[in-house]
Amino acid sequence: MDRAQRRRETIAATLTAMGLCAGVWLIEHSPREELPPQPSPEQAALPSEGPTADPGTQAMVPLPPSEPVRVRIPAIEVDAAVMPLGLEEDGSLEVPPQEAANLTGWYEGGATPGTRGTAIVAGHVDSAAGPSVFYGLGSLKKGNTVAVDRADGLTAEFEVHAIEVYDRDAFPDDRVYGPSSRAEIRLITCGGGYSRSDGYLGNVVVYGHLTAITVTPEARPAAAAHPPG
Template sequence: MAGPGPGTPRLLRAGMGAAAVGLLLIYNSVDTSQDTDPTAAPAAPPAAVSTATLATPAAPAAPAAPAAPALKRAVPTRLRIPQIAVDAPFTELTLDATGQLNAPPPEDKNLVGWYRDGVTPGERGSAVVAGHVDTTKGPAVFLLLSLLVPGSLVEVGRADGTVAVFAVDAVETYAKNAFPDQKVYGKTPDAQLRLITCGGAYDKKKRDYLDNVVVFAHLQSSRRS
Protein backbone atom coordinates (compact mmCIF):
# COMPACT_ATOMS: atom_id res chain seq x y z
CA MET A 1 0.00 0.00 0.00
CA ALA A 2 -0.26 1.57 0.75
CA GLY A 3 -1.09 -1.81 1.91
CA PRO A 4 -3.69 -3.34 0.33
CA GLY A 5 -2.33 -0.22 -0.31
CA PRO A 6 -3.55 3.11 -0.40
CA GLY A 7 -5.84 2.09 -3.03
CA THR A 8 -7.22 -0.89 -4.77
CA PRO A 9 -4.77 -3.77 -4.48
CA ARG A 10 -4.74 -6.34 -7.19
CA LEU A 11 -4.57 -9.66 -5.42
CA LEU A 12 -6.63 -12.57 -6.54
CA ARG A 13 -8.07 -13.61 -9.82
CA ALA A 14 -11.52 -14.95 -10.45
CA GLY A 15 -12.12 -18.65 -10.61
CA MET A 16 -9.78 -19.44 -7.75
CA GLY A 17 -11.15 -21.77 -5.11
CA ALA A 18 -10.34 -21.56 -1.42
CA ALA A 19 -7.57 -24.11 -1.80
CA ALA A 20 -5.84 -22.10 -4.51
CA VAL A 21 -6.29 -18.65 -3.08
CA GLY A 22 -2.75 -17.50 -3.42
CA LEU A 23 -1.30 -18.58 -6.65
CA LEU A 24 -1.80 -15.27 -8.43
CA LEU A 25 -1.91 -12.81 -5.58
CA ILE A 26 0.08 -9.61 -5.93
CA TYR A 27 -0.63 -6.53 -3.97
CA ASN A 28 -0.78 -3.47 -6.15
CA SER A 29 -2.39 -0.21 -5.22
CA VAL A 30 -4.08 2.68 -6.91
CA ASP A 31 -2.63 5.90 -5.56
CA THR A 32 -4.49 7.49 -2.69
CA SER A 33 -1.43 9.19 -1.28
CA GLN A 34 -0.52 12.84 -1.60
CA ASP A 35 0.83 13.80 -5.03
CA THR A 36 4.00 15.27 -3.61
CA ASP A 37 5.05 12.60 -1.10
CA PRO A 38 2.95 9.55 -0.27
CA THR A 39 3.26 10.43 3.41
CA ALA A 40 6.77 11.02 4.50
CA ALA A 41 6.50 8.41 7.24
CA PRO A 42 5.92 5.19 5.28
CA ALA A 43 9.13 5.47 3.33
CA ALA A 44 11.25 4.69 6.37
CA PRO A 45 9.71 1.43 7.64
CA PRO A 46 9.98 -0.47 4.35
CA ALA A 47 13.59 0.64 4.05
CA ALA A 48 14.25 -0.75 7.49
CA VAL A 49 13.45 -4.30 6.45
CA SER A 50 16.52 -6.41 7.01
CA THR A 51 15.86 -8.63 4.02
CA ALA A 52 16.59 -7.34 0.54
CA THR A 53 14.14 -7.49 -2.33
CA LEU A 54 14.63 -10.85 -4.00
CA ALA A 55 13.57 -12.10 -7.39
CA THR A 56 13.95 -15.78 -6.53
CA PRO A 57 14.04 -15.94 -2.72
CA ALA A 58 14.68 -19.03 -0.68
CA ALA A 59 11.86 -20.50 1.34
CA PRO A 60 11.21 -18.83 4.70
CA ALA A 61 12.80 -20.36 7.73
CA ALA A 62 10.96 -23.31 9.20
CA PRO A 63 9.11 -22.70 12.47
CA ALA A 64 11.42 -22.91 15.48
CA ALA A 65 8.85 -25.05 17.30
CA PRO A 66 6.22 -27.48 16.01
CA ALA A 67 3.09 -25.76 14.77
CA ALA A 68 -0.07 -26.05 16.84
CA PRO A 69 -2.93 -28.20 15.52
CA ALA A 70 -5.04 -26.39 12.94
CA LEU A 71 -8.38 -24.97 14.07
CA LYS A 72 -11.81 -25.27 12.52
CA ARG A 73 -12.99 -22.56 10.16
CA ALA A 74 -14.05 -19.34 11.90
CA VAL A 75 -14.26 -15.80 10.56
CA PRO A 76 -11.55 -13.47 11.91
CA THR A 77 -12.79 -10.48 13.88
CA ARG A 78 -9.76 -8.64 15.23
CA LEU A 79 -6.01 -8.47 14.59
CA ARG A 80 -3.57 -7.58 17.36
CA ILE A 81 0.18 -7.19 16.96
CA PRO A 82 1.47 -5.70 20.24
CA GLN A 83 5.01 -5.11 18.98
CA ILE A 84 3.84 -2.55 16.41
CA ALA A 85 0.73 -1.35 18.27
CA VAL A 86 -1.79 -2.87 15.85
CA ASP A 87 -5.30 -3.45 17.19
CA ALA A 88 -7.69 -3.48 14.26
CA PRO A 89 -11.01 -4.97 13.20
CA PHE A 90 -11.39 -7.11 10.09
CA THR A 91 -13.44 -6.54 7.00
CA GLU A 92 -14.20 -9.16 4.40
CA LEU A 93 -12.61 -8.68 1.00
CA THR A 94 -14.25 -9.77 -2.23
CA LEU A 95 -13.33 -9.87 -5.90
CA ASP A 96 -14.37 -7.17 -8.35
CA ALA A 97 -15.76 -7.75 -11.84
CA THR A 98 -12.27 -8.27 -13.26
CA GLY A 99 -11.32 -10.87 -10.65
CA GLN A 100 -9.10 -8.56 -8.61
CA LEU A 101 -9.38 -8.36 -4.85
CA ASN A 102 -11.06 -5.21 -3.58
CA ALA A 103 -9.03 -3.30 -1.01
CA PRO A 104 -10.21 -2.38 2.48
CA PRO A 105 -11.96 1.01 2.45
CA PRO A 106 -9.22 3.68 2.40
CA GLU A 107 -11.32 5.99 4.57
CA ASP A 108 -10.57 3.81 7.59
CA LYS A 109 -6.84 3.77 8.40
CA ASN A 110 -7.24 1.18 11.15
CA LEU A 111 -8.77 -1.71 9.24
CA VAL A 112 -7.42 -4.97 7.86
CA GLY A 113 -8.97 -7.17 5.22
CA TRP A 114 -9.30 -10.91 4.82
CA TYR A 115 -10.31 -12.67 1.59
CA ARG A 116 -13.61 -14.20 2.65
CA ASP A 117 -13.45 -17.15 0.25
CA GLY A 118 -9.98 -18.12 1.40
CA VAL A 119 -8.54 -19.93 4.40
CA THR A 120 -9.48 -18.40 7.75
CA PRO A 121 -6.61 -17.60 10.14
CA GLY A 122 -6.03 -20.74 12.18
CA GLU A 123 -7.28 -23.17 9.53
CA ARG A 124 -4.84 -25.44 7.73
CA GLY A 125 -3.32 -23.53 4.83
CA SER A 126 -2.14 -19.97 4.20
CA ALA A 127 -4.58 -17.33 5.43
CA VAL A 128 -4.14 -13.97 3.70
CA VAL A 129 -4.57 -10.66 5.54
CA ALA A 130 -3.94 -7.31 3.82
CA GLY A 131 -3.77 -3.76 5.14
CA HIS A 132 -2.87 -0.26 4.05
CA VAL A 133 0.53 1.20 4.84
CA ASP A 134 -0.85 4.70 4.27
CA THR A 135 -3.81 6.54 2.78
CA THR A 136 -4.60 10.15 1.97
CA LYS A 137 -5.40 10.51 5.66
CA GLY A 138 -1.86 9.58 6.69
CA PRO A 139 -0.07 6.50 8.06
CA ALA A 140 -2.27 3.42 8.26
CA VAL A 141 -2.56 0.11 10.09
CA PHE A 142 0.41 -1.69 8.47
CA LEU A 143 2.81 1.25 8.47
CA LEU A 144 5.30 -0.62 10.69
CA LEU A 145 4.68 -4.14 9.41
CA SER A 146 8.21 -4.45 8.03
CA LEU A 147 9.65 -3.95 11.52
CA LEU A 148 8.41 -7.30 12.79
CA VAL A 149 11.08 -9.94 13.42
CA PRO A 150 11.09 -13.72 13.83
CA GLY A 151 9.40 -14.55 17.10
CA SER A 152 7.04 -11.56 17.06
CA LEU A 153 3.50 -12.60 17.98
CA VAL A 154 0.36 -11.93 15.95
CA GLU A 155 -3.05 -12.58 17.52
CA VAL A 156 -6.24 -13.10 15.55
CA GLY A 157 -9.55 -13.01 17.40
CA ARG A 158 -12.15 -15.26 15.77
CA ALA A 159 -15.93 -15.38 15.69
CA ASP A 160 -16.00 -18.74 17.48
CA GLY A 161 -14.50 -17.17 20.60
CA THR A 162 -10.97 -18.44 20.05
CA VAL A 163 -7.78 -16.44 19.61
CA ALA A 164 -5.25 -17.86 17.17
CA VAL A 165 -1.69 -16.89 18.15
CA PHE A 166 0.86 -16.88 15.35
CA ALA A 167 4.64 -16.59 15.64
CA VAL A 168 6.49 -14.74 12.88
CA ASP A 169 8.97 -16.88 10.95
CA ALA A 170 10.25 -14.33 8.43
CA VAL A 171 9.64 -10.87 6.98
CA GLU A 172 10.44 -10.51 3.28
CA THR A 173 10.23 -7.75 0.69
CA TYR A 174 9.57 -8.63 -2.96
CA ALA A 175 9.43 -6.58 -6.12
CA LYS A 176 5.88 -6.68 -7.42
CA ASN A 177 7.15 -7.71 -10.84
CA ALA A 178 8.94 -10.73 -9.30
CA PHE A 179 6.44 -11.83 -6.69
CA PRO A 180 6.87 -15.50 -5.60
CA ASP A 181 3.23 -16.62 -5.75
CA GLN A 182 3.82 -20.25 -4.84
CA LYS A 183 6.03 -19.43 -1.87
CA VAL A 184 3.56 -16.96 -0.43
CA TYR A 185 0.26 -18.61 -1.30
CA GLY A 186 1.05 -22.26 -1.89
CA LYS A 187 -0.56 -25.04 0.14
CA THR A 188 0.90 -25.75 3.57
CA PRO A 189 0.56 -28.80 5.84
CA ASP A 190 -0.22 -26.65 8.87
CA ALA A 191 -1.96 -23.39 9.75
CA GLN A 192 -0.03 -20.37 8.52
CA LEU A 193 -0.61 -16.66 8.11
CA ARG A 194 0.52 -14.13 5.53
CA LEU A 195 0.33 -10.42 6.32
CA ILE A 196 0.77 -8.25 3.23
CA THR A 197 1.20 -4.57 2.51
CA CYS A 198 3.06 -2.36 0.08
CA GLY A 199 6.62 -1.18 0.63
CA GLY A 200 9.86 -0.11 -0.95
CA ALA A 201 10.21 2.97 -3.11
CA TYR A 202 7.21 4.95 -4.26
CA ASP A 203 6.97 5.44 -8.03
CA LYS A 204 5.29 8.80 -8.62
CA LYS A 205 4.82 8.02 -12.30
CA LYS A 206 3.00 4.76 -11.60
CA ARG A 207 1.52 6.22 -8.42
CA ASP A 208 2.27 3.01 -6.62
CA TYR A 209 4.84 1.37 -4.37
CA LEU A 210 7.21 -0.95 -6.17
CA ASP A 211 7.39 -3.74 -3.62
CA ASN A 212 5.31 -5.90 -1.31
CA VAL A 213 6.19 -6.61 2.30
CA VAL A 214 5.13 -10.12 3.35
CA VAL A 215 5.16 -11.49 6.89
CA PHE A 216 5.24 -15.30 7.16
CA ALA A 217 3.91 -16.77 10.41
CA HIS A 218 2.75 -20.13 11.75
CA LEU A 219 0.08 -21.00 14.31
CA GLN A 220 1.86 -21.30 17.65
CA SER A 221 -1.11 -21.76 19.96
CA SER A 222 -4.76 -20.92 20.53
CA ARG A 223 -6.90 -20.00 23.50
CA ARG A 224 -10.39 -18.94 24.41
CA SER A 225 -10.90 -15.20 24.30
Protein backbone atom coordinates in the same frame (compact mmCIF):
# COMPACT_ATOMS: atom_id res chain seq x y z
CA MET B 1 -4.56 -26.66 -13.14
CA ASP B 2 -6.81 -27.25 -10.09
CA ARG B 3 -9.31 -24.76 -8.70
CA ALA B 4 -7.20 -23.86 -5.66
CA GLN B 5 -4.18 -23.11 -7.83
CA ARG B 6 -6.25 -20.91 -10.16
CA ARG B 7 -7.55 -19.01 -7.14
CA ARG B 8 -4.05 -18.42 -5.77
CA GLU B 9 -2.77 -17.23 -9.12
CA THR B 10 -5.73 -14.88 -9.52
CA ILE B 11 -5.06 -13.32 -6.14
CA ALA B 12 -1.30 -13.12 -6.68
CA ALA B 13 -1.68 -11.39 -10.03
CA THR B 14 -3.89 -8.70 -8.56
CA LEU B 15 -3.07 -8.26 -4.90
CA THR B 16 0.23 -6.64 -5.78
CA ALA B 17 -1.83 -3.88 -7.43
CA MET B 18 -2.44 -2.62 -3.89
CA GLY B 19 0.77 -0.70 -4.51
CA LEU B 20 -1.05 1.39 -7.09
CA CYS B 21 -3.90 2.18 -4.69
CA ALA B 22 -1.75 3.77 -2.00
CA GLY B 23 0.92 6.41 -1.72
CA VAL B 24 -1.32 9.46 -2.12
CA TRP B 25 0.00 10.81 1.16
CA LEU B 26 3.57 10.73 -0.13
CA ILE B 27 2.73 13.00 -3.05
CA GLU B 28 2.45 15.84 -0.54
CA HIS B 29 5.46 14.75 1.51
CA SER B 30 9.07 13.82 0.91
CA PRO B 31 9.28 10.08 0.15
CA ARG B 32 12.85 10.11 1.40
CA GLU B 33 11.65 11.20 4.84
CA GLU B 34 8.21 9.59 5.00
CA LEU B 35 8.60 6.11 3.47
CA PRO B 36 7.26 3.36 5.73
CA PRO B 37 9.82 1.02 7.32
CA GLN B 38 11.07 -1.85 5.17
CA PRO B 39 12.26 -5.24 6.45
CA SER B 40 15.99 -5.81 6.72
CA PRO B 41 17.62 -8.78 4.92
CA GLU B 42 18.11 -10.46 8.32
CA GLN B 43 14.33 -10.84 8.67
CA ALA B 44 13.95 -12.87 5.47
CA ALA B 45 13.68 -16.65 5.51
CA LEU B 46 16.99 -18.46 5.24
CA PRO B 47 17.61 -19.85 1.73
CA SER B 48 17.79 -23.37 3.13
CA GLU B 49 14.45 -23.04 4.92
CA GLY B 50 11.94 -21.26 2.72
CA PRO B 51 9.23 -19.08 4.23
CA THR B 52 7.19 -21.97 5.69
CA ALA B 53 10.03 -23.86 7.35
CA ASP B 54 10.45 -23.61 11.11
CA PRO B 55 12.16 -26.76 12.37
CA GLY B 56 12.39 -25.45 15.93
CA THR B 57 8.61 -25.32 16.49
CA GLN B 58 6.23 -28.27 16.56
CA ALA B 59 3.13 -27.66 14.47
CA MET B 60 -0.07 -27.14 16.46
CA VAL B 61 -3.32 -28.90 15.70
CA PRO B 62 -5.28 -26.44 13.54
CA LEU B 63 -8.66 -25.05 14.60
CA PRO B 64 -11.96 -25.51 12.76
CA PRO B 65 -12.99 -22.58 10.52
CA SER B 66 -14.24 -19.35 12.09
CA GLU B 67 -14.08 -15.86 10.62
CA PRO B 68 -11.54 -13.38 12.01
CA VAL B 69 -12.91 -10.26 13.67
CA ARG B 70 -9.80 -8.48 14.95
CA VAL B 71 -6.03 -8.53 14.45
CA ARG B 72 -3.57 -7.38 17.10
CA ILE B 73 0.18 -6.88 16.62
CA PRO B 74 1.64 -5.51 19.87
CA ALA B 75 5.11 -4.80 18.45
CA ILE B 76 3.72 -2.13 16.11
CA GLU B 77 0.65 -1.16 18.20
CA VAL B 78 -1.89 -2.53 15.73
CA ASP B 79 -5.34 -3.31 17.11
CA ALA B 80 -7.73 -3.33 14.17
CA ALA B 81 -11.02 -4.77 13.04
CA VAL B 82 -11.10 -7.26 10.17
CA MET B 83 -13.56 -7.20 7.28
CA PRO B 84 -14.07 -9.99 4.73
CA LEU B 85 -12.69 -9.41 1.23
CA GLY B 86 -13.84 -11.04 -1.97
CA LEU B 87 -12.78 -10.58 -5.57
CA GLU B 88 -13.72 -7.74 -7.91
CA GLU B 89 -15.34 -8.43 -11.29
CA ASP B 90 -11.91 -8.32 -12.93
CA GLY B 91 -10.61 -10.95 -10.52
CA SER B 92 -8.65 -8.53 -8.35
CA LEU B 93 -8.81 -8.73 -4.59
CA GLU B 94 -11.06 -6.22 -2.89
CA VAL B 95 -9.31 -3.93 -0.41
CA PRO B 96 -10.60 -2.21 2.72
CA PRO B 97 -11.96 1.33 2.19
CA GLN B 98 -9.04 3.70 1.71
CA GLU B 99 -10.46 6.17 4.23
CA ALA B 100 -10.70 3.51 6.97
CA ALA B 101 -7.19 3.89 8.37
CA ASN B 102 -7.53 1.25 11.10
CA LEU B 103 -9.18 -1.57 9.18
CA THR B 104 -7.75 -4.76 7.71
CA GLY B 105 -9.25 -7.28 5.31
CA TRP B 106 -9.21 -11.09 5.23
CA TYR B 107 -9.59 -12.99 1.95
CA GLU B 108 -12.73 -15.02 2.66
CA GLY B 109 -12.09 -17.37 -0.25
CA GLY B 110 -9.07 -18.82 1.55
CA ALA B 111 -8.31 -20.32 4.95
CA THR B 112 -9.54 -18.65 8.12
CA PRO B 113 -6.74 -17.76 10.57
CA GLY B 114 -6.00 -20.77 12.75
CA THR B 115 -7.19 -23.41 10.29
CA ARG B 116 -4.89 -25.59 8.23
CA GLY B 117 -3.62 -23.63 5.23
CA THR B 118 -2.58 -20.09 4.43
CA ALA B 119 -4.77 -17.24 5.70
CA ILE B 120 -4.37 -13.87 3.98
CA VAL B 121 -4.84 -10.53 5.76
CA ALA B 122 -4.24 -7.32 3.81
CA GLY B 123 -4.15 -3.69 4.92
CA HIS B 124 -3.29 -0.28 3.52
CA VAL B 125 0.06 1.31 4.33
CA ASP B 126 -1.27 4.86 4.02
CA SER B 127 -4.03 7.08 2.68
CA ALA B 128 -4.39 10.72 1.70
CA ALA B 129 -4.68 11.53 5.42
CA GLY B 130 -1.47 9.80 6.51
CA PRO B 131 -0.22 6.39 7.72
CA SER B 132 -2.72 3.51 7.83
CA VAL B 133 -3.03 0.28 9.77
CA PHE B 134 -0.08 -1.63 8.24
CA TYR B 135 2.32 1.31 7.94
CA GLY B 136 4.75 -0.32 10.41
CA LEU B 137 4.53 -3.86 9.03
CA GLY B 138 8.05 -3.75 7.61
CA SER B 139 9.52 -3.06 11.04
CA LEU B 140 8.41 -6.38 12.49
CA LYS B 141 11.03 -8.89 13.59
CA LYS B 142 11.19 -12.66 13.69
CA GLY B 143 9.57 -13.84 16.90
CA ASN B 144 6.97 -11.07 17.07
CA THR B 145 3.38 -12.13 17.71
CA VAL B 146 0.27 -11.64 15.59
CA ALA B 147 -2.99 -12.39 17.42
CA VAL B 148 -6.23 -12.89 15.51
CA ASP B 149 -9.50 -12.86 17.44
CA ARG B 150 -12.11 -15.09 15.81
CA ALA B 151 -15.92 -15.10 15.78
CA ASP B 152 -15.97 -18.34 17.82
CA GLY B 153 -14.39 -16.58 20.81
CA LEU B 154 -10.93 -18.07 20.32
CA THR B 155 -7.72 -16.20 19.53
CA ALA B 156 -5.17 -17.72 17.18
CA GLU B 157 -1.66 -16.52 17.98
CA PHE B 158 1.01 -16.65 15.30
CA GLU B 159 4.76 -16.27 15.61
CA VAL B 160 6.44 -14.30 12.83
CA HIS B 161 9.17 -16.36 11.17
CA ALA B 162 9.96 -14.22 8.12
CA ILE B 163 9.37 -10.72 6.74
CA GLU B 164 10.19 -10.14 3.07
CA VAL B 165 9.73 -7.42 0.47
CA TYR B 166 9.10 -8.07 -3.24
CA ASP B 167 9.05 -5.98 -6.39
CA ARG B 168 5.60 -5.67 -7.90
CA ASP B 169 6.70 -7.34 -11.15
CA ALA B 170 8.38 -10.24 -9.39
CA PHE B 171 5.80 -11.18 -6.76
CA PRO B 172 6.34 -14.88 -5.83
CA ASP B 173 2.75 -16.14 -5.80
CA ASP B 174 3.58 -19.75 -4.93
CA ARG B 175 5.87 -18.68 -2.11
CA VAL B 176 3.27 -16.37 -0.58
CA TYR B 177 -0.01 -18.16 -1.31
CA GLY B 178 1.12 -21.77 -1.66
CA PRO B 179 -0.55 -24.49 0.43
CA SER B 180 0.67 -25.34 3.92
CA SER B 181 0.17 -28.47 6.01
CA ARG B 182 -0.10 -26.34 9.14
CA ALA B 183 -1.94 -23.15 10.10
CA GLU B 184 -0.12 -20.11 8.71
CA ILE B 185 -0.86 -16.45 8.10
CA ARG B 186 0.35 -13.85 5.63
CA LEU B 187 0.08 -10.12 6.34
CA ILE B 188 0.44 -8.02 3.20
CA THR B 189 0.76 -4.32 2.45
CA CYS B 190 2.48 -1.97 0.01
CA GLY B 191 6.20 -1.28 0.12
CA GLY B 192 9.39 -1.89 -1.78
CA GLY B 193 10.18 1.70 -2.67
CA TYR B 194 8.06 4.49 -4.07
CA SER B 195 7.66 6.42 -7.29
CA ARG B 196 5.56 9.58 -7.64
CA SER B 197 4.35 8.34 -11.02
CA ASP B 198 3.65 4.68 -10.09
CA GLY B 199 3.08 4.68 -6.33
CA TYR B 200 4.58 1.90 -4.26
CA LEU B 201 6.76 -0.45 -6.25
CA GLY B 202 6.15 -3.68 -4.40
CA ASN B 203 4.76 -5.41 -1.33
CA VAL B 204 5.86 -6.29 2.19
CA VAL B 205 4.81 -9.78 3.29
CA VAL B 206 4.93 -11.11 6.85
CA TYR B 207 4.94 -14.90 7.33
CA GLY B 208 3.69 -16.45 10.57
CA HIS B 209 2.71 -19.86 11.94
CA LEU B 210 0.25 -20.84 14.68
CA THR B 211 1.86 -21.21 18.12
CA ALA B 212 -0.96 -20.73 20.62
CA ILE B 213 -4.74 -20.82 20.98
CA THR B 214 -6.45 -18.87 23.76
CA VAL B 215 -9.94 -17.74 24.68
CA THR B 216 -10.51 -14.14 23.63
CA PRO B 217 -11.02 -12.04 26.80
CA GLU B 218 -14.18 -10.45 25.43
CA ALA B 219 -15.56 -13.78 24.18
CA ARG B 220 -19.11 -14.81 24.80
CA PRO B 221 -19.69 -17.21 27.74
CA ALA B 222 -20.56 -19.98 25.30
CA ALA B 223 -17.10 -19.76 23.75
CA ALA B 224 -15.38 -19.68 27.15
CA ALA B 225 -17.21 -22.88 28.08
CA HIS B 226 -15.36 -24.67 25.29
CA PRO B 227 -11.67 -23.73 25.68
CA PRO B 228 -9.18 -25.16 23.22
CA GLY B 229 -8.11 -28.68 24.10
